[in-house]
Amino acid sequence: MTRRVVVVPLRPPAWTPPGLDPAIWRRALADDTVDLLSTLAEVDPALAVLEADRDFAAAIGWPGLPVYTLSELTVPTILAAAAAEGYDQAAVVASDAPDLPGMQIAKLLRPLTTRPVTAAPAVESPQGLLGIASRLPAPAWLPDIDLDTATVADIRRVAPAPTDVIGTPGWHRLRTPESLTRLDPALDTWESTRTLLTRGPTPSP
Numbered sequence: 459m460t461r462r463v464v465v466v467p468l469r470p471p472a473w474t475p476p477g478l479d480p481a482i483w484r485r486a487l488a489d490d491t492v493d494l495l496s497t498l499a500e501v502d503p504a505l506a507v508l509e510a511d512r513d514f515a516a517a518i519g520w521p522g523l524p525v526y527t528l529s530e531l532t533v534p535t536i537l538a539a540a541a542a543e544g545y546d547q548a549a550v551v552a553s554d555a556p557d558l559p560g561m562q563i564a565k566l567l568r569p570l571t572t573r574p575v576t577a578a579p580a581v582e583s584p585q586g587l588l589g590i591a592s593r594l595p596a597p598a599w600l601p602d603i604d605l606d607t608a609t610v611a612d613i614r615r616v617a618p619a620p621t622d623v624i625g626t627p628g629w630h631r632l633r634t635p636e637s638l639t640r641l642d643p644a645l646d647t648w649e650s651t652r653t654l655l656t657r658g659p660t661p662s663p
Contacts, residue, residue, distance in 0.1 A: 462547045463524075463540050464498060464563055466491050467506040467531040468515060471554050473633045474608060475655070482654065487632070488518045489650040490556035496520065497544045497560050501567065502545075506536050507624075533590060533603040541594040549591035552605050554631045556648035557641050558588070562629050566591045569624040575600060575617070577610045579628035585609060588629045597622075606633075616621070 468488055474480040495503035504524040506517045508531060515525045526539045533550050540548035547570050549563060562578065566589055569576045574593045580586035587605045590613070601608075601616050610625040617623050630640040638655070641648065 460547060461545045462501040462549075462567055463504050463545045464495065464501050464549045464551060465504045465506050465526065465536050465540060466495065466551050466553050466566075467536060468511055468553055469531055471632070472588065475638065478654065484611060485518070486524065486650040486654045487554055487556055488514070490648045491553050492518050492520070492523070493649070494556075494560060494647055495523070498563065499560075501563070504540075506531055506539070506550075509596060525655075529615070532565065533605070534596065536587070537592055537594060537596040541596070544599050545594055547593055549589055550605070551589035552587070552631055554633065555588060555629050556632070556651040557645045559645065559647065562588070562627060565626045569626065573624045574622055575613065576624045576626050577608075577613055579610055580605075580631045580633075582630045586631065586633070588631060608644040611658045 471484055471487060474483045504526060505515050505519060506526040506528055509527055512527055528535050528539060536550050537548055547567060549566050551563060566578050568574050570591060570593050575598050577590045578588040580588050585607050587608050590603055599616055613621045614623045630637050
């Protein structure tokens with residue numbers, strides 16, 4: 459049986475809505491991320507953090523949720539950690555897409571039955587990825603990918619053949635004021651983020 463894991467690196471968000479406390483915003487996104495991970499079927503969930511954020515991960519995760527404590531939160535480092543745990547496939551998904559449906563992650567993993575790497579774009583921007591998935595161990599040609607700047611085309615350019623990298627449907631990430639308008643109110647997967655945005659700016663002390 460193929461062992462799969464979905465890992466979310468808990469980096470501080472690149473952007474915080476004006477008037478909101480960055481730490482509270484980060485916590486809301488992380489809470490929604492953990493809620494998403496708890497709904498996934500036929501795949502193991504995990505978080506990845508730097509040493510300084512171990513307590514943060516423990517505060518938002520449920521007992522027994524695996525947390526990879528790493529020296530750097532790069533895609534190759536995360537994939538290597540998953541391979542060391544004996545997984546056959548792994549996906550690395552950005553932590554700033556709180557309304558992401560679980561089916562988007564399934565679409566990221568499914569093509570790995572015939573291709574070594576898949577990638578999903580961040581749809582609100584010409585640059586950046588929602589996530590990337592790979593068979594393990596990851597191919598030696600896979601570059602050190604930054605989810606904030608890489609594109610599917612970037613990965614295809616270094617692959618032995620363009621068809622080695624499958625592009626899957628993208629999703630929006632919350633990195634700009636405009637991205638807030640893309641949040642889907644019909645989805646119930648982003649309760650913490652929704653509550654914080656509805657509450658509005660953090661009061662001044």
